[in-house]
Amino acid sequence: TDGSSLLFSDVHLSTKRKDTQPEVEERGHWGNKVEFLLAVAGNVVGLGNVWRFPYLCYKNGGGAFLVPYLVFVVTCGVPVFLLETTIGQFTQEGGITCWRKLCFGGQLIIFYSCMTYIIILSWALLYLVFSFSSQLPWASCNNDWNTDFSTKNNTVHWTNQTNSTSAATEFWEYVYVDGLKKPTYQVLLCLIAMWIVCYFCIWKGVRSTGKVVYVTATFPYVMLLILLIRGLSLPGAFEGIMFYLLPEPSRLIDPQVWMEAVSQIFFSYSIGVGSLIVLGSYNKYNNNCYKDSLMLCLLNSGTSVVAGFAVFSVLGFMAHEQGVPIAEVAESGPGLAFIAYPQAVAMMPLPQLWSICFFVMLILLGLDTQFVAMEVVMTSFIDMFPKVLRRAGRREIFLLLFCLICFFSQLVMVTEGGMFVFQLFDYYACNGACILFLCVFETLALGWIFGVDKLYDIIKDMTGTRANYFFKLCWLYLTPLVSLGSFICSLIEYKPLTFNRWYIYPSWAYVLGWILALSSILLVPGWALYKLGTETGTLSQSFGGAEQPESCPSRHPGLYSS
16 A cells, blocks of 8 residues: 555656646747738848948949849749748748758858848937937037038039048948947847847747738838828939839840849849748648748849839939039949938938938838847757747747847947948858758759659648649759859959958958858858768668758658658
8 A cells, every 4th residue: 555655656756747847839920911921021121122222233234233133033943932832831840950960051141140230220320319318319510420521412513522521421430439348339239139139029929020011011111101291202313223124135144243143133032041931831731831932032133123112212312412413422222221312311301211211211221130030940949859948938039048148249349440340140050052962962962863844743732722833944954054153153253352342451351251151151161971871771861861942741652651
């Protein structure tokens, strides 16, 4: 009796301990189809659509640039977009486990981009705060940071001021002064604020993300429409738009034009790093991802073209007011967002209003791209350890740890001179060549090893629609060849990073940059070789098993019965 009582007591205690353990939570799905569409739209439509595509268009032949752009949309952008969305929806797994824990390279690129992208948002937040001033600080030369060479944006003829610097440029240089010293507290406070916002946007997973995107993915279009209407009503807007779209067919023979077109596609479509796999994995199995992918790709490219009208109409106005050619005021990247456009709105009536609209649009455009990237990393690692991390409260703690690691790793970027470090990360760690390299492996693995016919069967089984035969040609031949060719050309055309076109980085900085770039590139073949060396079976069996996406045979037995 004593023995049985003791045994019963042990069983009771064991059962009690199990009951006190938090249950493993379900992975979850999007609340509805609209949440998925808005989340993907918010992810792929970002800052690059506003500040990079219009500049590339005018720089590389105006309307003629649309020829290589559309070629790569058809051969790379849409096929890989559909491919990754399909794999995510089919496997219901994140960007690592869907490849049987093989593809860490894309996650590392996302980790680097999480550190750099949010810096841009902190700059935009700082400018937004200053936009509520009675006088915009970049509209006058009466501030402490202005020099003797400062000129008010619209009071002097630009060509007569050979040694002058605009007030907008000097304000931007005030934000980042040369030399790695103490952190600039204004940017630091804005950075902390942006991390807090991003944390609470995704801290409950798709349950919170799916609700936030109703605002972050739609409101930028309202702001873009307002700025477009305002820009088109300004004097000089027509000249700016003609400068943006006027075709120069002779530029099509320049290989650099084609390289910049393919780079823009891979960046703006968010392909190659696993973002679409994660977002697609929260769909229900029978969602029509085929139709969704085509529609979202059209939305992305269409937004880029429309944003060009909004940007160059304002740049045309600024050139008209200063009496200079548009080429002298056209900028790309931070130069457009934080110098050229603020300088232009300072010349308008009610400059605070248009400045607020512009920086609210920038923040919301970048915000959902940032927190979706964070969600991609979170989902990918939680799917690797679901029994540990998919319990009540643990996701929130893991997310907080991830945010803190990123924050302390990027503190050097908010020092006086942090722009040097920022550009080093942006140029090497988040390089388009790295994404091209990963896309070569991805398309070869899925098209040739997993099997393009299986992919067609999966799409037919999930959507009831058989994909166009052209996608088969892309997955087997066009996309891997274009990606590989572009990757090789990017290495041949490589030029060391310079700051402001004149400062040459020290040798150790270039070494560090290449280490950052190779860290993501070498992960894929390195981990594949490790799996080949440690797994049993023949070479083809090991390689095929490592590269194939995770299947769900219990749900889809027909796809694997052969």
